[in-house]
Amino acid sequence: MSFCVVLIYASLLCGANGNVLLTTISNIGDSFGRLSDSIVGSVVTVPTNLTTSIADGFSEIQFILMSSDEGHSSCKVGDAPTLLKNARFNESLPTAFFIHGYLDGQDSESLIAVSGAFVRKGSHNIIAVDWSEYSGFPYLSAFSNLPGASRTIGDALSRMVVAGLPAENIWLIGHSLGAQMTGVVAQNVDFRFQRITGLDPAGPGFGIAGVASLTRDAAALVEVVHTDAGSLGTEDASGHIDIWPNKGKAVQPGCLFSVDEDTFCSHARAFIYLAEAVEHPDAFPAVRCASWNAFRRGECPVNGTNVVYLGYSQPDQNEPGNYFMNTNRAAPFGRGLQGVAVSA
Ligand SMILES: *[C@@H]1O[C@H](CO)[C@@H](O)[C@H](O)[C@H]1NC(C)=O
Numbered sequence: 001m002s003f004c005v006v007l008i009y010a011s012l013l014c015g016a017n018g019n020v021l022l023t024t025i026s027n028i029g030d031s032f033g034r035l036s037d038s039i040v041g042s043v044v045t046v047p048t049n050l051t052t053s054i055a056d057g058f059s060e061i062q063f064i065l066m067s068s069d070e071g072h073s074s075c076k077v078g079d080a081p082t083l084l085k086n087a088r089f090n091e092s093l094p095t096a097f098f099i100h101g102y103l104d105g106q107d108s109e110s111l112i113a114v115s116g117a118f119v120r121k122g123s124h125n126i127i128a129v130d131w132s133e134y135s136g137f138p139y140l141s142a143f144s145n146l147p148g149a150s151r152t153i154g155d156a157l158s159r160m161v162v163a164g165l166p167a168e169n170i171w172l173i174g175h176s177l178g179a180q181m182t183g184v185v186a187q188n189v190d191f192r193f194q195r196i197t198g199l200d201p202a203g204p205g206f207g208i209a210g211v212a213s214l215t216r217d218a219a220a221l222v223e224v225v226h227t228d229a230g231s232l233g234t235e236d237a238s239g240h241i242d243i244w245p246n247k248g249k250a251v252q253p254g255c256l257f258s259v260d261e262d263t264f265c266s267h268a269r270a271f272i273y274l275a276e277a278v279e280h281p282d283a284f285p286a287v288r289c290a291s292w293n294a295f296r297r298g299e300c301p302v303n304g305t306n307v308v309y310l311g312y313s314q315p316d317q318n319e320p321g322n323y324f325m326n327t328n329r330a331a332p333f334g335r336g337l338q339g340v341a342v343s344a
């Protein structure tokens with residue numbers, strides 16, 4: 001089974017000053033020719049004017065404090081510090097934030113999987129950032145909104161820290177476009193993040209000079225999980241710790257015949273693995289190795305100093321680099337140390 005990829009090239013003229021916004025847009029459909037409404041694009045030139053002029057109005061972004069009793073507490077981004085006074089906010093716990101990707105929102109699988117895992121685990125307050133008002137179709141629009149939305153989210157986080165949220169206890173997590181966004185949020189806060197996890201950071205439009213993205217400068221520890229590298233996800237190793245389950249690319253195990261999950265299956269695995277890891281910290285050890293092929297050849301046996309656990313790597317203990325593992329085809333995906341065994 002192969003995916004049908006249709007490329008549509010479009011060029012748009014934007015702005016009175018004649019900036020040309022040239023985009024490559026690809027519609028990705030599944031093998032039955034059913035076009036999903038997903039559009040990925042890469043922007044060659046982003047006029048600063050466009051990104052600046054739409055940076056102002058991002059007040060509809062919502063921060064949602066997720067909780068186990070069904071009644072989540074949400075507020076507009078401008079009121080984010082009020083969540084710290086919410087009865088559902090536990091001051092003795094660290095706080096994780098999750099930013100969803102393109103086309104996603106409050107009801108999307110990524111947000112529900114990740115926040116659900118944290119709620120069940122009870123280890124963190126979990127605040128989901130809903131920027132669906134600005135992350136919708138087409139990709140170019142969501143992509144162009146990213147800098148302004150990131151500034152607005154960064155400002156809210158800074159105000160939460162001023163209001164008493166301990167900066168050192170914040171774990172920022174994002175998927176896809178939301179993962180690239182975490183890096184831009186980090187450029188727009190008054191403090192330094194200790195931990196950021198980027199889940200298959202979006203590929204299209206990134207890795208281009210002048211386009212801000214998630215890099216290892218964003219936090220003391222930047223961990224990146226790649227599951228659809230070279231397609232919807234970036235191929236760039238952009239963290240201190242880059243984890244490449246099953247080579248980090250499509251087709252992730254179990255995705256091949258998963259037609260209902262369509263083309264997002266491999267891209268989605270990044271948040272599915274993290275959600276499982278939150279509840280099962282030992283599930284996803286990964287071993288540092290020069291390459292996937294070297295890992296497959298058994299050149300990187302586990303020796304006690306070359307293993308990180310997805311979601312639990314430590315900035316002071318773990319060597320930067322590329323880490324590999326195998327997973328199962330279905331839940332539970334984590335194979336523990338079997339996933340990094342030489343015979344894997
Ligand atoms: C945007 O472009 C217009 C027209 O060229 C110019 O007058 C304006 O100063 C620009 N705005 C910014 C923020 O660069």
Ligand SMILES: *[C@@H]1O[C@H](CO)[C@@H](O)[C@H](O)[C@H]1NC(C)=O
Pocket residue numbers: 090091092093
């Ligand atoms: C807050 O978290 C602490 C530490 O896990 C826990 O002992 C306490 O019961 C929690 N408080 C509430 C109100 O859930």
Ligand SMILES: *[C@@H]1O[C@H](CO)[C@@H](O)[C@H](O)[C@H]1NC(C)=O
Pocket residue numbers: 287288289299300301303305306
């Ligand atoms: C552990 O393995 C890594 C490669 O995966 C190697 O660089 C390192 O030297 C090994 N350490 C020990 C103590 O054998």
